Structures are given as structure tokens and as C-alpha cells.
Amino acid sequence: MAKGGGKRALRGRAGRMQGGRGSGRASSGQVRFWGRHAVEAALQNPDRNHHKLWATREGIASLDGELPDNFPVEYAEVADLGRLVSKDTPHQGLVLECAPLEDIHLDDVLTTADGKPLLVLDQVTDPHNVGAILRSAAAFGAAAIVTQDRHAPPESGVVAKSASGALETVPWVRVVNLARAMEQMAEAGYWRIGMAGEAEATLAEALPATPVALVMGAEGDGMRHNIAGHCDALAKLPISSSIESLNVSNAAAIALYAIATRED
Template sequence: MDRSHSRQRSNAGSPKRPKTEGNGPGPAARPGGSAKGPSGPAHRAHWLFGVHAVLAALANPKRRKERLLVSKEAGQRHGEALDKLLALPGAPPAHQANREDFMSALPDSAVHQGLALQCAPLTQPHLEDLLAAPLPETARRPVVLVLDQVTDPQNVGAILRSAAAFGAQAVVTTGRNAAAESGVLVKTASGAFDHTPYIAVTNLARALESLKTAGYWSLGLAGEGKRTLADAKSDGPVALVLGAEGSGLRRLTRETCDELVHLPTREPISALNVSNAAAVALYELLK
């Protein structure tokens, strides 16, 4: 079914080293709606790392950047790009860093590629503001990804990367039991985090109802879905809903979706990782 007719367009010393970088709390959300402030703890600076993640964050005028660490090798390899980005308004002070500097700032497991940026979390839009904004001219069709308590930051980062690559409008997630902005998530997104809105909502069922009111047909990915995504998709706006691996979609989320659909996988592998499923589904919807 197509609801498209009803869519309304209208400079400090070495930082303290975090011991681990786990999921932590989900992106901060306000009751009944989407994130009012930055994802994660309000305005608390943290470290991003990796070439694509850091370059995208430096290029984002909405980012509050505090300090940039650059290894000698990375400075030589990416010097031209860094010179341009560091000439922009709001650029942070850059410091040539050695191995010990990176070890002091980042978790042991961080693959930093010679670049690390200390910055504040991004302030994300409200869902209602996203729905009221006109689509970019380059958009093929309105598609929003909705994540039901997907907590793994690498999965979420990969989903954001696919969302940016295929042209989804945004990724909507739960305010609790979700992956907050972190170095691991942003590194896995490979620059996509600073291009694709990551919106937290307190009540996912209510957010789905808002999407439906705005003209989106909500399709939940579930193995027991009677039709395939290809058979069920329409030409109008789509909210694609994915659940956590193992538990899948929660009961209320299932009941709120317009339809449950599946991807036609074959034995012996009957299920995909949630980030792989998101990529396949986005290709089907936006090809």
C-alpha cells in the first residue's frame, strides 16, 4: 500500500585514557520524541579515530572540535586534505603525535590510522523536523531505517554506512538499549555518521505512528514475514524496521508495523547479520 499521497513535505595536556569503549547508554532522547541534545552524555567530548571518520568530522561545520592528533606518517599521506580542513572555521588545534600520545588518548583496540579527533557528540535533529524538511534533490525515494534496540556499535556503524551509500534519509533508534555515538561506531561508519542523521526516540511505537501519519509504509524485517520485501515494497515512502540479532523485533514493534516481510535467504544460512540485512534491504528499496 502507498501512503505517499499523505506525506507532508513541507588545548590541554594529554587526555585521560578511557579503559574501555563499550556501548554505554543509548542516544539521549526526550519523552515522546527524538533526541533534543547530542547523542550520548550531553556535550561530553570524546575521541573519534580513523581516516574517514576524522576527515568527515573535520569537514562537518556542526561538529564542535577540540583537538586533533596527527602522526607524522598520516600528516604526510593526508597533508593536502588536512591543510584544507584545518583552514575552515572552527577547526581544532593540530598536534603531531607519537605512539604514546595515541595510546594515552584511545582504547587499546582503536585502529586510528594516525588520526584522532577530540570533539563533542553531534546534535541530532528531531524526527518531526526530519519529516517536515524537503527531501534532497538527489534522493531517489523517502526511506528511513528504524532500529529496535540494536546495541552493537559496529552493526550500527555499518548500517549508517549503508544508509549513506544508498541514500536513506536517516536512521532512527531507541533512546535506551541502543548504541550511542562512540569512536568505534563512527569508525565503522567510515564517514557516514557525519552525513546521515542518527535520531533517538523514547517511544519507538509512537515514532512509527508518526512516520505512518507522514505517509510512510512501515515494513518490519522478520523471518516469519509472509511476503518478501521485493513483493511488499511500494513506490511511496518506507520505514524499514530491523530488530536486534537473536531477539528480533519486540512484540509492540511487530504489531505497529504495517506488515512483516522477509528476505529470501536459503539453507543452510537462513538469517543474515542485521547490518548485512539492512544493506540488502536498502538496495532492494532504493535500486
């Protein structure tokens, strides 16, 4: 979807949804996004293979820019779109079906990271949390998030909605062996800091001047023992004793801010 210029009539196959009903789930091998920010970002991503857009006319008008020629658009009513997604999902008049992004390799990220922080998520499985972490990663200039493929949510509409567009801009590296990936980070010059409430040092005290790989564990269980053992240091956020812990996405945002504002 090209930027710039005024909006003109959007082209494509336009018409009411047949029977006014959707399947309720994406076609095989596809993912389904909803909401203006998630859909607009996916449409603007040249690496995303789009399949079809269902939209109200108001939803189309809210998009920034224009759809490409012959883009498959099917106009629908709000109630019709509600049948394409989960109940009470805030689709804002836009539902996009597209292919998942191609895999990204850690070696490629490390080659181009230029010292930007990495976020390592150990068994963080809630798609809302992963999406919110992607959003914070985009806000504070992280090079990528890294997860273990078996212990992370798949790319989905919930992740995309929570990420508010960041799913399209922040590389998401999925690895088979998270410990081995952390060894690669160390070899590339990253200092690996695991966030743990029982740590003695605060994050500010543990931050080096070198690039940082921030390791976050799942809420409740925290990091696995093997992953903590692959950290160069453990650190905590100096939160009040009246609160046991922070949501992992909130903790990630605060930690990324601390890294972004550290003094050299």
C-alpha cells in the same frame, strides 16, 4: 576543514604530547574518534564542535584539505596515540576529541525526507552494527536512522569508525517512544515494513510504490511485539535455508538496495 587547493603547512598549537601519555578517555562531555575517514568527516562537518586533534605528521598529511587557522593540533608518535584509544585500535595516526552532535528531531527529518527511506532500529545495540548501518544508509540515500534512546549505543569512536564517515552525513534521530515515532512516520505517508524471518512475503513482494520505513530488530530477539504491531507489513529476505539469518547490518544493506532498485 576547507576542500580544494593544495595542502600547505597545517597551523595550530603543535608539539609533542606532554609526557607522551594520554588520558585513555575523552574529556567530560566529549567523544573521541580515530582513523582517517571518521576524523576527516568530523573535521569537515560544520555542525561538529571540535576540541582537539592528536596526530602524527603522516596522519595530518593524509587528510583531504586543510585545518582551519589556530586549530588545536598536538603532534604525537604512533605509540603515544595508542594510549589515547583502546588497545590495538587502528587510529591511522589521527585521534580527534569533539562534542557529540546536537539532537535531531523526527519532525525535521520527515519534513525534508522527500520520500527517501527511513531505517528504524529496534534494540540494535552493537556499535559496530549501528556504524555499518549508517554507512549503508549513506550509500543508498536513506533519509535517517531512528533509534530508541534507551536501547541504542551512544555516539562513539567505534560507531564513527564503523560508519566510515557516515555518522557526519546521515541524520541519527533518537526518540523516547519508538512506537509513537512509527505512528508519526505513517502520518507522513510512510509504509512501515518490519523485517522478520518468519514473514511469509519477501521484501520484494511487500514493497509499495510509496515511501518506506524499514524496521530492523536486534539479532536473536528480533523486533519487539509492540514494534512489530506498528508495522504495516512484515517481510523477509529470500536467503538460503542453510543459513538461519543474516547479521542485522548485512540485512539492512540488502534491504536498502532492494528499495533503491525497486520498479515504480
